[in-house]
Amino acid sequence: MHFEYLDHLMIAAPLLHQEPPSDAVLLDAKRSRIEIIELPAKANFLNAVRAMPTIMCRLWRATHRSGIGHSGIAGWPIPMGWIMTPLVLLCRKPYVVIVESAPWRLQKEAAAGWNRRLRICPETR
Numbered sequence: 001m002h003f004e005y006l007d008h009l010m011i012a013a014p015l016l017h018q019e020p021p022s023d024a025v026l027l028d029a030k031r032s033r034i035e036i037i038e039l040p041a042k043a044n045f046l047n048a049v050r051a052m053p054t055i056m057c058r059l060w061r062a063t064h065r066s067g068i069g070h071s072g073i074a075g076w077p078i079p080m081g082w083i084m085t086p087l088v089l090l091c092r093k094p095y096v097v098i099v100e101s102a103p104w105r106l107q108k109e110a111a112a113g114w115n116r117r118l119r120i121c122p123e124t125r
Helices: 045-064 080-090
Strands: 008-014 033-039 069-072 095-097
Touching: 008 045, 008 080, 033 045, 045 080, 069 080, 080 095
Parallel strands: 008 033, 069 095
Antiparallel strands: none
């Protein structure tokens, strides 16, 4: 729905240069201009640390040009919200932080022990 009311939408995300899945849907942005800020794809924590200067620089430039920041707190290996939120605050921009708990929710039948609550996210396996 963002395409209905935003003139310019910037999306900062890691990109994988590969063929899209067969069930991919083409975005239809009639009114918005979409700008992709490509961040390095990180396979593990060490790669994320190595890519941090590039990530910080690209997010810093994008934050300065933005009207509002929007990020989440989840992600692997380093959540982009942990980087984006301080940048938005430094630039004194309004921001929205999304807290999504779905990856950590227990199934109704699952025992609620510490092992189940602290399980490793599927992306890390």
